[in-house]
Amino acid sequence: MHALEIHGLGKTYNNGKTALQDVNLTVPQGSFFALLGPNGAGKSTMINVLADTVRPTAGNVSLFGRDLFNDRAWCKKRMGVVPQEIAFDPFFTPREVLRFTSGLFGCKPDEAWIDELFERLELTEHSKKNTRQLSGGMRRRLLVAQALVHRPELVILDEPTAGVDVELRRRLWDFMRELNNKGITILLTTHYLDEAEELCDQVAIIDQGNLLTAQPMQQLMQSVASSYLWLNYAKPVTLNETDKLALATYEPRSSEEGLCLKLGRLDDGNSTFHQAYEAAVARFGPPVDAGVRSEDLEDVFLRLTARHGAKA
Incomplete structure (x- = not known):
C-alpha cells in the first residue's frame, strides 16, 4: 500500500x-x-x-x-x-x-x-x-x-x-x-x-x-547527475574556436583558474577521465592540479528547472 x-x-x-x-x-x-x-x-x-x-x-x-x-x-x-x-x-x-x-x-x-x-x-x-x-x-x-x-x-x-x-x-x-x-x-x-x-x-x-x-533519490542522481574534470592552471584559460571543436565531446568551460570538462553521467563511470585529461593536456599542457567533481542534488535541481523554464 x-x-x-x-x-x-x-x-x-x-x-x-x-x-x-x-x-x-x-x-x-x-x-x-x-x-x-x-x-x-x-x-x-x-x-x-x-x-x-x-x-x-x-x-x-x-x-x-x-x-x-x-x-x-x-x-x-x-x-x-x-x-x-x-x-x-x-x-x-x-x-x-x-x-x-x-x-x-x-x-x-x-x-x-x-x-x-x-x-x-x-x-x-x-x-x-x-x-x-x-x-x-x-x-x-x-x-x-x-x-x-x-x-x-x-x-x-x-x-x-x-x-x-x-x-x-x-x-x-x-x-x-x-x-x-x-x-x-x-x-x-x-x-x-x-x-x-x-x-x-x-x-x-x-x-x-x-x-x-x-x-x-539514488536513481535520479545516477541517471541525471554528471561528473566533471577540473583542471587547475592557476591562471585564466581562453578557449578559441579550435579548442572548443577539439574538446566539444566534453562541453568545455573555462574559468579564472583553469578548465572544466564534462565526463558524463555518474552511472557511466570514469572511463572517459584519461581521454579528457589527455585531450586537455594536448591543448594547454599539464595542469597544476586536477580532480573529478560529481554533481550534487542542487546541480541536478538547477539543471532540470532551468531546462523546464526554457521550454515554457
Missing part, C-alpha cells in the same frame, strides 16, 4: 492562475520523500490540498488507500502537517497547545508522549511559558510537536527548519530519521537541498505546476 496516491491533480485559482497541472505522484509507505521546486512552483498549493485547506479543481488523492476528500476525518487522524506559517494563541502554553491539539484529533492527551516531544525538540524548559514568549525557532519546533502529538502515520514538513540554527536542525533531523525508521512516512519540502539529498530516499521535483520527475 502507498502512503499517498495523487492522480491528475490540478488547481486553478479564481484569478486564473494555474498552480498545479495534471500532477500524478505516488509516495511509498515508509519513505522519506522530498518534494522540491523553486518558489511559486506549486509545492505549497499541493501541501494545502493534502491538508484539506485548499480544494483542487481536478484530480483525486488517496491516503493509505482511503479517499482524502470523502474520508476526511479518517485521513486527518493519520496525517500531521507542519505548515510554513506560525500561528498560536499567544496566551496558551506549549503543553496546553499539545493537549488541545490531541483533543482536536479525538485523542486523549498522552502526557508521556508530550514530555518526550518536548525533550526531543528541546522545549522542556519552555513548556510552561506562553507561546508569545517563545522565539521564532521555538515556535517552529512547537509546530513540529503539534504535528506529531497524535502519532500520525504520515508527517508533512513544509520548510520545517526555516529559522532553526544548525545544531538544532541536526538534532531535529535525527529525531525525524528515528520516526521514519519506525515506519512513519515523511513528506518534506525544503530549500536546503543538501538536507534533502542526505535525508530522503525518494524525490519529486515540480516547476510551474508541472511534475518534472519523481523517482528514488
Whole structure:
C-alpha cells in the first residue's frame, strides 16, 4: 500500500492562475520523500490540498488507500502537517497547545508522549511559558510537536527548519530519521537541498505546476547527475574556436583558474577521465592540479528547472 496516491491533480485559482497541472505522484509507505521546486512552483498549493485547506479543481488523492476528500476525518487522524506559517494563541502554553491539539484529533492527551516531544525538540524548559514568549525557532519546533502529538502515520514538513540554527536542525533531523525508521512516512519540502539529498530516499521535483520527475533519490542522481574534470592552471584559460571543436565531446568551460570538462553521467563511470585529461593536456599542457567533481542534488535541481523554464 502507498502512503499517498495523487492522480491528475490540478488547481486553478479564481484569478486564473494555474498552480498545479495534471500532477500524478505516488509516495511509498515508509519513505522519506522530498518534494522540491523553486518558489511559486506549486509545492505549497499541493501541501494545502493534502491538508484539506485548499480544494483542487481536478484530480483525486488517496491516503493509505482511503479517499482524502470523502474520508476526511479518517485521513486527518493519520496525517500531521507542519505548515510554513506560525500561528498560536499567544496566551496558551506549549503543553496546553499539545493537549488541545490531541483533543482536536479525538485523542486523549498522552502526557508521556508530550514530555518526550518536548525533550526531543528541546522545549522542556519552555513548556510552561506562553507561546508569545517563545522565539521564532521555538515556535517552529512547537509546530513540529503539534504535528506529531497524535502519532500520525504520515508527517508533512513544509520548510520545517526555516529559522532553526544548525545544531538544532541536526538534532531535529535525527529525531525525524528515528520516526521514519519506525515506519512513519515523511513528506518534506525544503530549500536546503543538501538536507534533502542526505535525508530522503525518494524525490519529486515540480516547476510551474508541472511534475518534472519523481523517482528514488539514488536513481535520479545516477541517471541525471554528471561528473566533471577540473583542471587547475592557476591562471585564466581562453578557449578559441579550435579548442572548443577539439574538446566539444566534453562541453568545455573555462574559468579564472583553469578548465572544466564534462565526463558524463555518474552511472557511466570514469572511463572517459584519461581521454579528457589527455585531450586537455594536448591543448594547454599539464595542469597544476586536477580532480573529478560529481554533481550534487542542487546541480541536478538547477539543471532540470532551468531546462523546464526554457521550454515554457
